[in-house]
Amino acid sequence: MRAAIASLGVFLGAAPLLAGAATFQVVATDASPWLRILGAVNITPAATTQADILVAGPDARIDPDVAENRILILVGSSTTAAKFGIHSTAETVLVRHIADIHAPKMEIFWQQPLSIPFVEVPADFRIFAAEKSKSAAVLAGKRTSHGAVLWLATDPGKIGFERYPYLLQALADLGLTFPARSTSLWAFFDSSYRIRADLDYLARRWRESGIAALHVAAWHNMEPDPVQDDFLKRLVEACHKNGILVYAWLELPHVSERFWADHPQWREKTAAGQDAQLDWRKLMNLQNPDCRRAVTQEIHTLLGRFDWDGVNVAELYFESLEGASNPARFTPMNDDVRAEFQHIGGFDPKLLFDPASPYFAAKNPAALRKFLDYRAELASRMQAEWLDVIDRERAAKPYLDVVLTHIDDRFEPDIRNALGADIARSLPLIQARRATLLVEDPATLWNLGPDRYAKVAQKYRELAPAARDIAVDINIVERYQDVYPTKKQTGVELLELVHQAAVSFRQVALYFENSIERQDLALLPVAATTAKVVQEAPDEVLVEALRPTRVAWQGPAEIDGRLWPVGDGNWLLVPSGRHQITPAVKPADIGLRDFNGEIRSAVSSLGRTEIAYASRSRAIAVLAKPVPWIEVDGVRLKDDPCGDSVLLPAGEHVLTLRRDVPARQLAGARTP
Numbered sequence: 001m002r003a004a005i006a007s008l009g010v011f012l013g014a015a016p017l018l019a020g021a022a023t024f025q026v027v028a029t030d031a032s033p034w035l036r037i038l039g040a041v042n043i044t045p046a047a048t049t050q051a052d053i054l055v056a057g058p059d060a061r062i063d064p065d066v067a068e069n070r071i072l073i074l075v076g077s078s079t080t081a082a083k084f085g086i087h088s089t090a091e092t093v094l095v096r097h098i099a100d101i102h103a104p105k106m107e108i109f110w111q112q113p114l115s116i117p118f119v120e121v122p123a124d125f126r127i128f129a130a131e132k133s134k135s136a137a138v139l140a141g142k143r144t145s146h147g148a149v150l151w152l153a154t155d156p157g158k159i160g161f162e163r164y165p166y167l168l169q170a171l172a173d174l175g176l177t178f179p180a181r182s183t184s185l186w187a188f189f190d191s192s193y194r195i196r197a198d199l200d201y202l203a204r205r206w207r208e209s210g211i212a213a214l215h216v217a218a219w220h221n222m223e224p225d226p227v228q229d230d231f232l233k234r235l236v237e238a239c240h241k242n243g244i245l246v247y248a249w250l251e252l253p254h255v256s257e258r259f260w261a262d263h264p265q266w267r268e269k270t271a272a273g274q275d276a277q278l279d280w281r282k283l284m285n286l287q288n289p290d291c292r293r294a295v296t297q298e299i300h301t302l303l304g305r306f307d308w309d310g311v312n313v314a315e316l317y318f319e320s321l322e323g324a325s326n327p328a329r330f331t332p333m334n335d336d337v338r339a340e341f342q343h344i345g346g347f348d349p350k351l352l353f354d355p356a357s358p359y360f361a362a363k364n365p366a367a368l369r370k371f372l373d374y375r376a377e378l379a380s381r382m383q384a385e386w387l388d389v390i391d392r393e394r395a396a397k398p399y400l401d402v403v404l405t406h407i408d409d410r411f412e413p414d415i416r417n418a419l420g421a422d423i424a425r426s427l428p429l430i431q432a433r434r435a436t437l438l439v440e441d442p443a444t445l446w447n448l449g450p451d452r453y454a455k456v457a458q459k460y461r462e463l464a465p466a467a468r469d470i471a472v473d474i475n476i477v478e479r480y481q482d483v484y485p486t487k488k489q490t491g492v493e494l495l496e497l498v499h500q501a502a503v504s505f506r507q508v509a510l511y512f513e514n515s516i517e518r519q520d521l522a523l524l525p526v527a528a529t530t531a532k533v534v535q536e537a538p539d540e541v542l543v544e545a546l547r548p549t550r551v552a553w554q555g556p557a558e559i560d561g562r563l564w565p566v567g568d569g570n571w572l573l574v575p576s577g578r579h580q581i582t583p584a585v586k587p588a589d590i591g592l593r594d595f596n597g598e599i600r601s602a603v604s605s606l607g608r609t610e611i612a613y614a615s616r617s618r619a620i621a622v623l624a625k626p627v628p629w630i631e632v633d634g635v636r637l638k639d640d641p642c643g644d645s646v647l648l649p650a651g652e653h654v655l656t657l658r659r660d661v662p663a664r665q666l667a668g669a670r671t672p
Contacts, residue, residue: 092115098129126140259284477489549573
């Protein structure tokens with residue numbers, strides 16, 4: 001039976017084995033928004049009255065002493081709030097625009113303004129958020145001896161994030177901690193935004209935020225450049241040192257700025273006859289044989305010059321979201337495509353945009369339909385061709401993992417006509433290559449909230465029930481729609497998005513790392529895990545997880561009765577599945593601080609640790625301290641003592657770390 005709140009150590013001053021609140025209870029107010037808010041960080045409704053967090057509405061009668069050993073959340077003016085010194089005055093304030101200390105520059109607007117009493121808050125409360133013009137407190141809290149109290153001026157809204165985007169950050173400030181964190185997020189990275197950054201610092205922060213793989217904008221390094229190349233090499237080294245894999249992110253038909261400048265004869269054309277420079281992408285005509293050969297060579301050189309772990313072929317279809325209704329953005333209209341379609345379809349597709357032509361799209365929808373179908377087939381053909389190019393590169397680097405980022409056209413079917421994107425065509429070629437499909441939701445859906453990910457996932461299960469390797473990409477950007485309370489996904493909204501995506505898909509990616517607000521980083525890995533962590537007894541924790549998970553734990557531990565060697569003293573890296581954690585007498589003699597891969601089993605004894613693992617790309621072992629002898633499947637990995645991290649082969653293998661030199665070396669151990 002799960003232990004009571006005292007053993008969970010939610011608050012400062014306690015020193016339990018497990019930290020974090022697991023359950024909540026709602027009294028005298030609507031529970032539905034709290035299911036979303038607290039559910040986003042894996043806090044679930046209590047089965048008993050002994051919840052770790054108690055949410056009390058205005059009419060609830062709560063003894064203030066409750067806050068001495070748990071978190072008490074008070075909604076609105078109430079007699080309980082008054083007992084803490086929170087008093088309403090006769091003055092009212094219209095709340096529309098608020099400011100929050102977690103993001104002072106973030107514009108936060110309530111869609112529906114509310115007139116509320118001006119409230120006097122005691123000096124021992126910290127004001128987290130206030131109405132912008134009159135500085136009237138709307139969110140405040142304080143710690144107690146072993147608990148905390150958080151006060152909200154109003155309810156949080158029906159979907160949980162309409163009014164207080166940084167409510168969970170406020171709870172964290174008051175001492176709320178979390179028992180489990182994901183280590184499996186992906187993130188996109190563009191060096192244009194980070195060229196002067198401290199890469200070691202960034203890599204440490206990314207890994208702490210749960211990022212396992214960084215997809216790096218590789219078009220900046222398509223052609224050799226001393227400054228750009230040095231930056232990328234240092235970035236890869238910093239990531240590997242901190243247990244992060246690095247993927248080359250390609251955005252074909254965009255190749256690079258220099259390629260565009262050097263080869264005007266190969267530029268893609270729009271239906272208006274212009275060079276296809278659309279937003280930041282400068283598109284090339286990949287149907288031209290000479291262009292295709294040149295780009296293939298560029299990619300070959302790029303993948304050979306840097307120590308990549310994978311390749312992401314992203315958004316390889318046609319612009320734009322307006323489709324044929326905007327000839328100035330509609331592609332492809334290069335000479336090669338026009339000639340091929342005229343041979344297949346019987347007319348020059350440029351005539352679709354000529355009002356004097358019998359093929360004019362507005363008068364001849366059947367002609368337009370014929371070209372749109374051809375265009376979708378061409379996009380899938382291009383994806384297959386370039387995935388084949390990447391496959392050939394894997395002859396030299398067989399560990400390269402492959403991802404195809406593709407915009408969703410199941411939940412938003414108009415995308416197929418607009419972009420030529422057809423996942424139903426693309427999925428078989430992705431599956432045949434054992435690649436990962438990364439589904440990107442289109443901009444038209446960015447205002448629909450977290451529930452969309454469950455619906456999108458269902459569409460893909462209908463398309464391919466056996467498709468395991470489907471991931472989802474969350475765009476963290478300012479949206480063009482009227483959205484509230486913030487233009488960008490942040491705070492509770494972002495955490496709800498990430499959590500629902502993690503529940504619905506195998507893998508979650510974030511676009512892009514520099515757009516993630518600093519105040520969200522610490523809670524991202526909490527939202528991204530779906531692990532269940534239950535304290536069965538003061539010295540026993542049960543973990544059930546679909547992916548490797550960091551679990552809070554102080555001191556040495558055994559997992560399923562065996563000494564566990566992977567952790568940093570504050571966290572254990574627990575493998576997927578159902579596992580029991582109990583205290584150990586002493587730590588493993590040889591340990592790892594981190595491991596980027598799927599640990600199947602681990603055995604640790606005096607002078608030796610053995611880990612069976614699996615990984616789609618290379619795995620990374622981050623050592624607690626250098627080890628003089630490392631083997632993979634009985635073959636020594638390298639001669640000299642290792643540094644902080646070790647790159648390991650992809651696939652299923654057994655890693656052995658030894659403090660001594662095995663006797664068989666005297667007989668001539670194999671050394672690759």
